[in-house]
Amino acid sequence: MSQRTLVLLKPDAVRRGLTGEIISRIERKAGWQITALELRTLDQETLEQHYGEHKGKPFYEPLVAFMASGPVVALIVEGERVIEGVRALAGPTDPIAAAPGSIRGDFGVIVRENLVHASDSEESAEREVKIFFPGRV
Numbered sequence: 046m047s048q049r050t051l052v053l054l055k056p057d058a059v060r061r062g063l064t065g066e067i068i069s070r071i072e073r074k075a076g077w078q079i080t081a082l083e084l085r086t087l088d089q090e091t092l093e094q095h096y097g098e099h100k101g102k103p104f105y106e107p108l109v110a111f112m113a114s115g116p117v118v119a120l121i122v123e124g125e126r127v128i129e130g131v132r133a134l135a136g137p138t139d140p141i142a143a144a145p146g147s148i149r150g151d152f153g154v155i156v157r158e159n160l161v162h163a164s165d166s167e168e169s170a171e172r173e174v175k176i177f178f179p180g181r182v
């Protein structure tokens with residue numbers, strides 16, 4: 046089943062020079078395609094829209110501050126089972142629990158600074174693509 050997903054390479058990935066490494070792991074998956082890619086610094090409004098479901102949680106404010114602390118790389122990736130697939134490449138939210146071989150397992154330590162975001166369902170993917178790439182149908 047061909048799908049699309051919204052991926053963010055978070056400010057820690059950009060600061061640490063890991064964007065090429067992460068993008069190349071995505072590109073190496075057979076048949077997946079990057080169909081949009083942009084480096085940008087996120088404003089408060091975009092972050093409130095994107096993380097609205099977490100508003101009120103203890104980690105929300107520091108998460109938004111972190112996500113605004115430097116540029117991110119936003120991508121749309123399309124292909125077979127790409128929603129589940131990018132999340133498998135990323136590994137679980139907590140990088141210490143993530144297996145070596147996954148992006149978070151190889152490069153992460155801190156839960157907040159876990160390098161990548163990837164949409165968790167088709168509904169989230171459509172909502173998030175509209176937030177980051179409003180021109181896309």
Ligand code: CMP
Pocket residue numbers: 104108138156157158159161162163
């Ligand atoms: P992500 O799954 O992309 O979206 C929600 C983000 O909130 C998550 O990545 C982490 O960056 C952050 N997050 C989730 N849970 C916690 C937590 N317990 N402490 C700090 N940050 C968190």
